[in-house]
Amino acid sequence: MSKWLGNKTPEILAGWFASAGNYALVADVEADILGVGLLTQAGRIGLCYVTPELRFAGTGKALLGTMEAKAREWGLPFVSLDSTVTAKDFYLRQGYLAGEMRPAKSGIRAISLWKYLDDSLSGPASEPRAEGRPCLCALAGRDGERNLQYKI
Known part of the structure; x- marks a missing residue:
C-alpha cells in the first residue's frame, strides 16, 4: 500500500x-479528517478515501456522489479512475x-473503472449500441483527458 500512497x-x-x-472535498468532524475526494476537470477521480473506521458508513458513497454531481455540472459524459483491487x-x-x-503509475496493479453520467448511455454491453452511446471498449483504459473523443 505504501507504493499506492507514495505520491x-x-x-x-x-x-x-x-x-x-x-x-x-474533505469530510471532517471537529477538525478530524475522515475522508477526501478529488476530481479533475477531465473527469478523472484522483482521490476517494475514507478512514478505515468509516468503511460501509456511507462517507465514501457521499464523496463519490458529490464528485459525480460536479462532473455532471461540468457536462462530462463519464468519470474514470484507477482503483486498488480492495476498493x-x-x-x-x-x-x-x-x-x-x-500497473498504475505507483507500480502496483490497479483496475481501470468508469461510470457513465448520462443514464441513456448505460446498460449492459450486450445491448445494441444506441446512436451516440460510447462503446465500452473505447473507454477501457482511457486516461480521462478531455481532448480524447468520447464517442466512436
Whole structure:
C-alpha cells in the first residue's frame, strides 16, 4: 500500500487541492479528517478515501456522489479512475464498470473503472449500441483527458 500512497505526500496533496482545475472535498468532524475526494476537470477521480473506521458508513458513497454531481455540472459524459483491487467492489456497487487490470503509475496493479453520467448511455454491453452511446471498449483504459473523443 505504501507504493499506492507514495505520491500522496502533504505537499503533493496541497498542490492538487490548490489547483483551479480540480474539485477537492474533505469530510471532517471537529477538525478530524475522515475522508477526501478529488476530481479533475477531465473527469478523472484522483482521490476517494475514507478512514478505515468509516468503511460501509456511507462517507465514501457521499464523496463519490458529490464528485459525480460536479462532473455532471461540468457536462462530462463519464468519470474514470484507477482503483486498488480492495476498493473495486465499492465502485462496482456504485454502478462503475470495470476495465483492465494494469500497473498504475505507483507500480502496483490497479483496475481501470468508469461510470457513465448520462443514464441513456448505460446498460449492459450486450445491448445494441444506441446512436451516440460510447462503446465500452473505447473507454477501457482511457486516461480521462478531455481532448480524447468520447464517442466512436
